[in-house]
Amino acid sequence: MKESLLKSVAGKTLAFGLEWLPLIESLGIREARRRAGRYRASHFVLASDKTAAVGLANIPRRKASVMNRHVIFSAAQNVATLYQSGTWVVCLNLAPDCWWLVAVHEGVVVMRTDILAPDPESFDAVVMELRRAYPRMVYLQSGRDKDAPSLGLLAQHAGQISVLQERRRMWVGAPVWVSGTIVSLVVGVVIFAGFSEPETATDSEVLATTTQGHERRWRAAQEAALDQVVVHGVQGTHRLLEALYGVAVTPAGWRLEHVECLPARQLWHCAAQFLRRHPATDIQALESALPASWSLEPRDLDRVSAIWSVPYLGLTLAQMHIATAAESRKTWLGILQRSSIAFDRIIWGKAKPFAIAAPIDSHGNALPRPDGLTAYQSRSLQLSGPLRSYVLLLADLNAIRWSRARLSIKDKVVPGARASQLHLLLEGEFHERVE
Structure with a gap:
């Protein structure tokens, strides 16, 4: 997956460039987490158990530490919250040589949108396909259409339903002594296993590594x-x-x-x-x-x-x-x-x-x-x-x-x-x- 873009707007961190996949209603967060694992996404967003799509984000570890201090919101999901009915295509300028396009249909982000490009013209083929699929869609571009939403408006609509969740539950915020105890126990077990049966452990490690490689x-x-x-x-x-x-x-x-x-x-x-x-x-x-x-x-x-x-x-x-x-x-x-x-x-x-x-x-x-x-x-x-x-x-x-x-x-x-x-x-x- 491509790395997601993070941008701070009005004191809130918005994520752009997520990959959206269809999700059958009622499958909920467990299926969303499974999809995130399959695509090796670091985070995902799911508005509710009834949502028909899940957004997958790829945030590197060096940026993921921000999650411990700030909440990150999906910009595309904020657009879906803003436009609950009809088909809307929004094209916004995020920075010089950086434009973003997302489409929502009946309050759900359309797959293969939430994409980035250096200029609006780069989206022409995508917009053409969207117009064929949704003839009544409304296209809004910043700097051209006065009704185009601003980044500030998207930040205002950021809420719980657009919060990115970690794919893997981490023990964040645990007391230091608890983490230290756990690490000590793990290290002790490893040391004990290493002194008890070195040959067997080595063989087991080789077998496990080979098996995991074959499975991958x-x-x-x-x-x-x-x-x-x-x-x-x-x-x-x-x-x-x-x-x-x-x-x-x-x-x-x-x-x-x-x-x-x-x-x-x-x-x-x-x-x-x-x-x-x-x-x-x-x-x-x-x-x-x-x-x-x-x-x-x-x-x-x-x-x-x-x-x-x-x-x-x-x-x-x-x-x-x-x-x-x-x-x-x-x-x-x-x-x-x-x-x-x-x-x-x-x-x-x-x-x-x-x-x-x-x-x-x-x-x-x-x-x-x-x-x-x-x-x-x-x-x-x-x-x-x-x-x-x-x-x-x-x-x-x-x-x-x-x-x-x-x-x-x-x-x-x-x-x-x-x-x-x-x-x-x-x-x-x-x-x-x-x-």
Whole structure:
């Protein structure tokens, strides 16, 4: 993690540049502390047990001593406290050649914001992605917009909900004689162990060091594998459904046949197939009726492919809370069962282990998997039904990666709970933790 920036404002210390991760409601401080440990953060901020995000800070030890004398507040969480509804993007000047940008949505800090750069223009790509994801967002920049909050205002809103907490509970403030007694006892135990069985102790230390090294390498390999898998989740799926709803069915004398969308990292690549239905229309008329950003590719005299991309802010599996298999059975499987009345087909696949390349030792041999290391698995998922039915599942599509989406137009169909002219097939996989 990058080092967090500390700045004193109106007698209060504010922290900038935290890394924000999603957090399922009710998991609370224990899960927040676990996330902080995984990312080797020194501190974290959690507004409450109902907050949907946790902020992780990296404050070096030389600065962490400040925690014993002063309370440090998350500047991003102060912005979230200031703007409880709507979507707000705030860009403030902290110092010469140092600007800060944060986005909050409905009082929650948006992931991959709370970032620093030398100038506001460095945030253009981020702001563009945010505007696509949140079309109604409000952007406020210091020195340009009079409504932009000042650092002093953020300091005024600093409170208990924005206080940074240490990842590890330290014995701060203990009497000196207590600390001295504990240290003496520990030293005495070490000395006694050293004189009693030197050879056994040495062997044990070597074994322990080797085991810990292997475990660290395995955890690093697992973290790297999880970080390679970008999941669509609620937002990525919502962006896809929104794009499909926006495709015209009969534009300028043409007829939509189907739409095929395939995922890439942070993008959906979509292609819509149109059939010319009226002899007086042409490709220029179709081009005028479709969004200007779409590109048209004729397939023959009467068929044209329209191609475009849909961006979304995806997260990797390493950045998400992944439910256990038991939790999936209790919640996700039940949701699928209750929603099956609105789909013509739902396939819940068998679990298969999540593939992780074992780290190699100096001799080229794979290191054995350490006991107690968390395991992960995936299940294939196929959904088929009316486009309108997917709203029933949208709020629960978390650790899911889609591999294909196909929207078909069915002319000869009797509308019903499981049938509609707009029919969507979604194929992918979701992930679970094995305990």
